Amino acid sequence: MKDYELSQAGELAGASVQCPANPPQRILVVDDDSDLRLLYAEVLARPGYRVDAAEDGVAGWRRSG
16 A cells, blocks of 8 residues: 555645745654545644655654655
8 A cells, every 4th residue: 555645735625724934734644544544634634734644654754754
């Protein structure tokens, strides 16, 4: 299974827009269940977080660096 990233900007359509002076905070979601990973990422993107997602700890470690 491949890593999942919501979008190039890390946001969903309809997510709140961040002011350039306040860049979005990043959150890494790691879960082996793809449905839960997508749900968590969608919910966290709504308030404007930049969300990266990975399927396991190894993929998450690669994304965090």
